[in-house]
Amino acid sequence: MAERIIKEPPQQGYITISNALQWRLQYRRIIEQAEIGNIAGVENILV
Numbered sequence: 001m002a003e004r005i006i007k008e009p010p011q012q013g014y015i016t017i018s019n020a021l022q023w024r025l026q027y028r029r030i031i032e033q034a035e036i037g038n039i040a041g042v043e044n045i046l047v
Contacts, residue, residue, distance in 0.1 A: 034042040
């Protein structure tokens with residue numbers, strides 16, 4: 001959803017995101033970075 005908003009921003013108005021959605025977006029980003037080894041102290045234990 002965030003990628004879509006960046007690619008196609010709304011013409012006018014406000015965007016609100018729930019706390020739960022913000023948390024999921026950040027968690028996904030951290031996991032993606034852990035998978036490629038960019039964040040020290042975060043490990044992918046499923047490998």
